[in-house]
Amino acid sequence: MLNPITPEIEAEFRRALPLKTFPELQDAYLQEPRGRYKAGDALLIAPSTTAEVAQVVKLADTHAIGIVPYGGGTGLVGGQIAENAPRHIILSMERMTAITQVFPQENVLIAQAGAILHNIHQSADAVDRLFPLSLASEGSARIGGCLATNAGGVNVLRYGNARDLCLGLEVVWPNGTIWNGLSRLRKDNTGYDLRHLMIGSEGTLGIITAASLRLFAKPARAGTALFVVxxxxxxxNLMAMARDHMGEAISAFELIHRQGLDFIAETLPDIRLPFPEPPEWVVLIDVGLPKALDPADTLLQLFEDAQKLGLVHDGLIAQSEQQRAEFWSIREHIPEANRRIGSVSSHDISVPLGCIAEFIDRGRDVIRSIGDFRINCFGHLGDGNLHYNVFPMPGKSRADHQHQRDQIKSAVHDLTHKMGGSVSAEHGVGRLKVGDLERFSDPAKLQTMRAIKAAIDPKGIMNPGAVLRDIELRQTNLRKDLDAL
Amino acid sequence: MLNPITPEIEAEFRRALPLKTFPELQDAYLQEPRGRYKAGDALLIAPSTTAEVAQVVKLADTHAIGIVPYGGGTGLVGGQIAENAPRHIILSMERMTAITQVFPQENVLIAQAGAILHNIHQSADAVDRLFPLSLASEGSARIGGCLATNAGGVNVLRYGNARDLCLGLEVVWPNGTIWNGLSRLRKDNTGYDLRHLMIGSEGTLGIITAASLRLFAKPARAGTALFVVxxxxxxxNLMAMARDHMGEAISAFELIHRQGLDFIAETLPDIRLPFPEPPEWVVLIDVGLPKALDPADTLLQLFEDAQKLGLVHDGLIAQSEQQRAEFWSIREHIPEANRRIGSVSSHDISVPLGCIAEFIDRGRDVIRSIGDFRINCFGHLGDGNLHYNVFPMPGKSRADHQHQRDQIKSAVHDLTHKMGGSVSAEHGVGRLKVGDLERFSDPAKLQTMRAIKAAIDPKGIMNPGAVLRDIELRQTNLRKDLDAL
Structure with a gap:
């Protein structure tokens, strides 16, 4: 059982660390932007060095105090908000924001965990390199949080998830020891890959304090198209054809449904929609090509070949950087339009690529059997990752359907699971999907996850209640004690 | 402590499983091809299904019997040979060789762990796809072993190590439960990434019984060049320039030293060397380009641009498939030429890319301080992965330098470590480098590895003595028991 921070314990932390380490606790730390999760009281600690992080963790370990690692606070599944936890530590990375080293020849950048994603982009850009992790929240998301949650975004198709962009980590383990794993190596087969274990563990196995990241050569020439499919x-099929034409040069392949375009027209009239009549399905294709290939020509060639097979009906190929930005602006404003409409239930799911079409058909039937709704299904088609969001019909509000929310969520998740999919493609488990993880995960996987959690964090101080329930951790530990008797 | 297989226990295994599951134990299972490791007596078990693997593991768990998972037996670090272990099980995957499903549209292939790498290549090829993991031993290496050791090879630069080519695993844990993680998903953020923990754990955490693998579109046009640098x-610098020209299209960028060419001339006179006078340093560049780019033209353009900056002096660009094969044949025969000369000490190391030149200079000095030797340093430059091999001078033999072998190995490994490198870039730890792992690993990493091993395999039955010493595992367990008292 975790203990609350008593005044005596708080005094001990304050004696151990400089005054600056204790900024004022603003409401923002206790409540996520959408207000769906709210933590009880906490002590905000913002160390300035890895050694200070280790000091905090050691003290917390001694007193069995919960620690919630805190990056930009942009997570969507409540991973950064410890509801129901006794008075705990919010360990903010906001003072560890340095980009400590850049190796342009090696395509490596090393940053502290608190570095903001956008600043990493700029540092890479300054040496004519690209750090491709790109998210809506990149202006406030911190790299430690991006790695802890294995963030995705729009460039996964070409460059992979956050885990694929990380060469090494520095981590403070729950016992306060520091693992210096800030490797710049491309190949290293010496022992278990703790880096990948930490990435995606959502702060439940330790604290990422710094990371060694992969940079890339910037594609010489970029192009964007909207094709009506x-x-x-x-x-x-168009994507497979595009790969035959361009290999790995396709950076994004995004599916857009008419519903999203209609929502934009309804709620964001300033966003220009380039089609006179919104088509049923559009894909946004973004390519980054070597200098010998002209993007507009290459995309036109793709269009013509695809048209011969009846895969595309119509299309627009950006002829300028401004047009590229306009096309992207449509895709990027869909989430905002969704917010303005107000969804009944949103889902971040993935299915095997070959099942996407069937999933969309069956999903429509499943939702129809519950009631009349509008579905906006869009997202990272190339990754099989759909944002599948269900909205009230015009004239109705989300409140009108509050009672159906759980039913819709279950129905969508059940269908996803049945088709071999994941109910959390890129947002993680956090506190929102702990139940889903239990319901849908392979039991042998869960059992192994619990064994690892109990081995690395036996007191359960790290991000208590996220990913795995505390109670199960306690059971695992008790079982171990029993076995040892 | 592990128990030996007694006649009674063997009878129990034989009762539980069909007769075919017990092939005759050939010497090859007990001794690796080079004869450096030799196991004592063992019972060979070759299950035909995952359920049978689970049965074997459960029985082994009950009796605390060691299990050595066995793929193609091609490992170079003794991971497949349990020296000093009491009579144990060699669990061969040789009867689980099916390629069970291929999804060309999804670029996914699912295979049992015993599938031979070459056969996977052929299955991918049959649907016009590429499975890029490519090793010298691909004719006998099995995919389970390739994943357990996170194999590398010549295409890592473009496509990554074995771990980067795997979407999911089926695993039998040391307690005999089966994790069905044969995912076809590109994105799945539900819980800890057990796949990456298993990959590279060299059979010490469980048994990989099947894998879901990533396929790729075949590059439309391939080209190969030898540039003298x-x-x-x-x-x-040439590699950075090539990336600016061609993006990810460079599949291999291999460094070759004159010493390797001289060894080929000396020991393999049938291999044609295309330079009248062997140059000091050559790179072999292999590219796979989209159909709009001509490989020979593109490589010529690269050569001309590189020549302007003084990066290249001379070069050959393959004008036919036959010439491509000839160029590759040189690179591929270097290991055989090395074997014929007979190295005093061989090293599979990696260093940060920016340190390679300095490493080669300092390495030469270090070896010179020990004695007169010939050094053949070659390998996967793009990955910072050098095969750094030390040979006797002409007229001397490896036997003449036996007494200096450990000194050379230590000196090379010390230098590698000092420069932020890895003493096992792609071959793994096995039994050969257990001491190196202890000597060079971050203590907090080792501690966490031991905690994970103790949590997942508390009796230490899985590949005992590989990666981590048994004694430490016992200590960790005893410490846990003590804590629990």
């Missing part, structure tokens, strides 16, 4: 299945 | 530093 028959449907998701044609879109997949 | 000033030295390793110029080679790295």
């Amino acid at each position: 028959e449907g998701p299945s044609a879109a997949l | 000033e030295g390793p530093s110029a080679a790295l």
Whole structure:
């Protein structure tokens, strides 16, 4: 059982660390932007060095105090908000923001965990390199949080998830020891890959304090197109064809449904929609090509070949950087339009690529069997990652459907699971999907996860209640004690 | 402590499983091809299904019997040979060789762990796809072993190590439960990434029984060149320039030293060397380009641009598939030429890319301080992965330098470590480098590795003595028991 921070314990922390380490606790730390999670009281600690992080963790370990690692606070599944936890530590990385080293020849950048994603982009750009992790929240998300949650975004198709962009980590383990794993190596087969274990563990196994990141050569020439496709299945065939034309040069392949365009027209009239009549399905294709290839020509060639097979009906190829930005602006404003409409239930799911079309068909039937709704299904088609969001019909509000919310969520998640999919493609488990993880995960996977959690964090101080329930951790520990008797 | 298989226990295994599950134990299972490791007596078990693997593991767990998972037996670090272990099980995957499913549209292939790498290549090829893991031993290496050791090879630069090519695993844990993680998903953030923990754990955490693998579109047009460079530093600048020209299209960027060419001339006179006078340093560049780019033209453009900056002096660009094969044949015969000369000490190391030139200079000095030797330093420059091999001078033999072998190995490994490198870039730890792992690993990393091993395999039955010493595992367990008292 975790203990609350008593005044005596707080005094001990304050004696151990400089005054600056204790900024004022603003409400923002206790409540996520959408207000869905709210923590009880906490002590905000913002160390300035890895050694200070280790000091905090050691003290917390001694007193069995919970620690919630805190990056930009942009997570969507409540991983950064410890509801129901006794008075605990919010360990903010906001004072560890340095980009400590850049190796342009090696394509490596080393940053502290608190570095803001956008600043990492700029540092890479300054040496004519690209750090491709790109998210809506990149202006406030911190790299430690991006790695702890294995963030995705729009460039996964070409460059992979956050885990694929990380060469090494520095970590403070729950016992306060520091692992210096800030490797710049491309290949290292010496022992278990603790880096990948930490990435995606959402702060439940330790604290990422710094990371060694992969940079890339900037593609010489970029191009963007909007192609009107028959449907998701044609879109997949188009993607396969685009790969035959361009190899790995496709950075994004995003599916957009008419519902999203209609929402933009309804709520964001300033965003220009380039089609006179919104088509049913559109894909946004972004390519970054070597200098010998002209993006507009290459995309036109793709269009013509795809048209011959009936995969595309119509299309627009950006002829300028301004047009590229306009096309992207449509895709990027869909989440905002969704917010303005107000969803009944949103889902961040993935299914095997070959099942996407069937999933969309069956999903429509499943939702229809519950009631009348508008569905905006869009997202990272190339990764099989759909944002599948269900909205009230015009004239109705989310409040009108409050009672159906859980039913919709379960129905979508059940269908996803049945089709071999994941109910958290890129947002993580946090506190929102702990129940889903238990319901849908392979039991042998869960059992192993619990064994690892109990081995690395036996007191359960790290991000208590996220990913795995505390109670199970306590059971695992008790079982171990029993076995040892 | 592990128990030996007694006649009674063997009878129990034989009762539980069909007769075919017990092939005759050939010497090859007990001794690796080079004869450096030799196991004592063992019972060979070759299950035909995952359920049978689980049965074997459960029985082994009950009796605390060691299990050595066995793939193609091609490992170079003794991971497949349990020296000093009491009579144990060699669990061969040789009867689980099926390629069970291929999804060309999804670029996914699912295979049992015993599938031979070459056969996976052929299955991918049959649907016009590429599985890029490529090793000298691909004719006998099995995919389970390739994943357990996170194999590398010549295509890592473009496509990554074995771990980067795996979407999911099926695993039998040391308690006999089966984790069905054969995912076809590109994105799945539900819980700890057990896949990456298993990959590279060298059979010490469980048994990989099947894998879901990533396929790729075949590059439309391939090209190969041999460029003569000033030295390793110029080679790295050339690589950066090649990336600006071609993006990710460079599949291999291999460094070759004159010593390797001389060894080929000396021991393999049938291999044609295309330079009248062997140059000091050569790079072999292999590219796979989209159909709009001509490989020979693109490589010529690169050569001309590189020549302007003085990075390359001379070069050959393959004008036919036959010439491509000839160029590759040189690179591929270096290991065989090395074997024929007979190295005093061989090293599979990696260093940060920016340190390669300095490492080669300092390495030469270090070896010179020990004695007169010939050094053949070659390998996967793009990955910072050098095969750094030390040979006797002409007229001397490896036996003449037996007494200096450990000194050379230590000196090379010390230098590697000092420069932020890894003493096992792609071959793994096995039994050969257990001491190196202890000597060079971050203590907090080792501690966490031991905690994970103790949590997942508390009796230490999985590949005992590989990666981590048994004694430490016992200590960790005893410490846990003590804590629990």
